[in-house]
Amino acid sequence: MLSHLHKQLLNDYQHDFPLSARPYQDIADALGVTETDVLSAFTELCDNNFISRIGPVIPPNHIGVSALVAMAVPEQQLQQVADKISAYPEVNHNYEREHQLNLWFVVIASDAEHLRAVIDSIEQETSYPAMLLPMLDDFFIDLGFKLDLNND
Amino acid sequence: MIDARDRQLLEHIQLGLPVCPRPYAEIGRLCDMPEAEVIERLTRLKQQGLIKRLGVIVKHRQLGYRANAMIVWNVPDNLIKQLGGHISRFSFVTLCYQRPRQPEWPYNLYCMIHGKDRATVLKQLEQLVNACGLSGFDKEILFSTRCFKQRGALYQNTALADG
Numbered sequence: 001m002l003s004h005l006h007k008q009l010l011n012d013y014q015h016d017f018p019l020s021a022r023p024y025q026d027i028a029d030a031l032g033v034t035e036t037d038v039l040s041a042f043t044e045l046c047d048n049n050f051i052s053r054i055g056p057v058i059p060p061n062h063i064g065v066s067a068l069v070a071m072a073v074p075e076q077q078l079q080q081v082a083d084k085i086s087a088y089p090e091v092n093h094n095y096e097r098e099h100q101l102n103l104w105f106v107v108i109a110s111d112a113e114h115l116r117a118v119i120d121s122i123e124q125e126t127s128y129p130a131m132l133l134p135m136l137d138d139f140f141i142d143l144g145f146k147l148d149l150n151n152d
Numbered sequence: 153m154i155d156a157r158d159r160q161l162l163e164h165i166q167l168g169l170p171v172c173p174r175p176y177a178e179i180g181r182l183c184d185m186p187e188a189e190v191i192e193r194l195t196r197l198k199q200q201g202l203i204k205r206l207g208v209i210v211k212h213r214q215l216g217y218r219a220n221a222m223i224v225w226n227v228p229d230n231l232i233k234q235l236g237g238h239i240s241r242f243s244f245v246t247l248c249y250q251r252p253r254q255p256e257w258p259y260n261l262y263c264m265i266h267g268k269d270r271a272t273v274l275k276q277l278e279q280l281v282n283a284c285g286l287s288g289f290d291k292e293i294l295f296s297t298r299c300f301k302q303r304g305a306l307y308q309n310t311a312l313a314d315g
Contacts, residue, residue, distance in 0.1 A: 009208065009214070010210055010215070012263040013207050014207040014208045014210065015206075015207050016205075016206070016207060017208070019176075019191050019194055019195050019198070019205045019206070021174060021176065021187060022168075022173060022174065022294040023175065023176075024173060024175075024239070025173070026168060030181060033286045035173065035185065036206065037196075039171055039172070039173070042171045043171050045208075045227070046171065048214070049211060049214050050210065050211055050212050050214050051208050051209060051210055051211060051213055052168075052209045052210070052302070052303070053167065053168030053169070053209050054167045054168055054169040054171070054207065054208055054222040054233070055165060055166055055167070055168060055169055055206070055208070055209060055268070056165060056194070056198075056203040056204075056205070056206045056208070057204045057205045057206075058162065058166070058202065058203060058204065058255070059201070059202070059204045061155065062154075063159070063162070063202075064190065064203055065193055067275045068262075068306045069249065082298075082300040083300070085300075086300050086301040087310075090299060092301065092302075092303045093301060093302055093303070094260075094299075094301035094302075095220075095296040095297075095298065095299055095300065096296065096297045096298040096299075096300070097294040097295065097296050097297065098294060098295050098296075098297055099221065099292065099294045101257075102205075104222070104296075105300075108172065117265065131254055131257060133252065133254070133257075134251065134252065135249050135250070135251060136155055136249075136250040136251060137232070137233070137236065137249065137250035138248075138250075139236030139237055139238045139239065139248040139249065139250070139310070140245070140246075140247050140248040140249070145210060145212070145246060146243050147210065148268075149215065149216075
């Protein structure tokens with residue numbers, strides 16, 4: 001069950017986590033609780049897999065290059081192919097989607113050459129062709145995601 | 153711009169800030185950097201937009217947002233900036249990109265909607281289509297069914313060594 005503190009931490013600290021020597025203390029001061037309360041609450045959120053981490057979001061293609069990749073894989077082989085692809089450290093997101101192109105993943109590499117090498121290797125290992133969709137423009141301003149955590 | 157020390161710092165912090173009283177000192181220990189320098193570099197990277205945001209990265213699925221749709225449109229190239237900008241202003245949109253069309257894939261505008269269930273996502277999509285004037289363009293809606301891997305962008309070793 002999420003406490004009021006959990007909800008505040010989830011919704012209010014997606015964007016401007018304090019950049020100070022004692023950030024958890026600063027959060028505690030702002031919310032009128034103790035630093036220990038904040039540390040415990042964050043530990044619980046991590047342990048229960050409600051947050052992936054507290055960290056930076058780096059815009060795509062500022063450091064290295066990335067591309068979305070789509071593949072059409074027969075259903076009975078999908079898990080096996082997906083596992084092979086997920087094993088690449090350069091792959092970060094990997095999802096099944098409802099479409100004939102049913103496997104969608106994101107590859108991040110140091111440069112275009114490295115990206116090409118990863119795609120070639122994946123195509124060779126899985127024997128399915130990969131459709132490469134690099135990002136041309138990013139319209140999104142990431143201000144964090146407003147979670148409605150009531151009535152659950 | 154970003155230098156070798158910045159890269160080293162980002163490499164260590166991207167897996168997550170430790171949950172302990174002095175997390176930046178902890179990160180500093182990992183990359184041999186004083187706590188004050190860690191904070192100063194992160195502040196600058198954020199100001200420069202090389203860190204888009206610093207904070208809690210939530211797991212939508214675990215928090216009850218189980219429906220995720222990627223919607224792709226084929227829109228005229230000369231309208232894409234305007235439409236992309238408009239789409240991005242909706243709070244339920246979590247990504248909005250332009251990508252190149254492919255021989256058997258005519259779509260160039262991508263957006264992502266996270267919602268508690270499919271009905272909500274479809275209702276939000278309808279709202280988006282009406283508000284942005286997207287009804288005349290071909291589109292496809294791709295709901296995700298299984299998540300095989302989800303992790304933050306990992307710019308590691310190779311990615312950060314020399315790029």
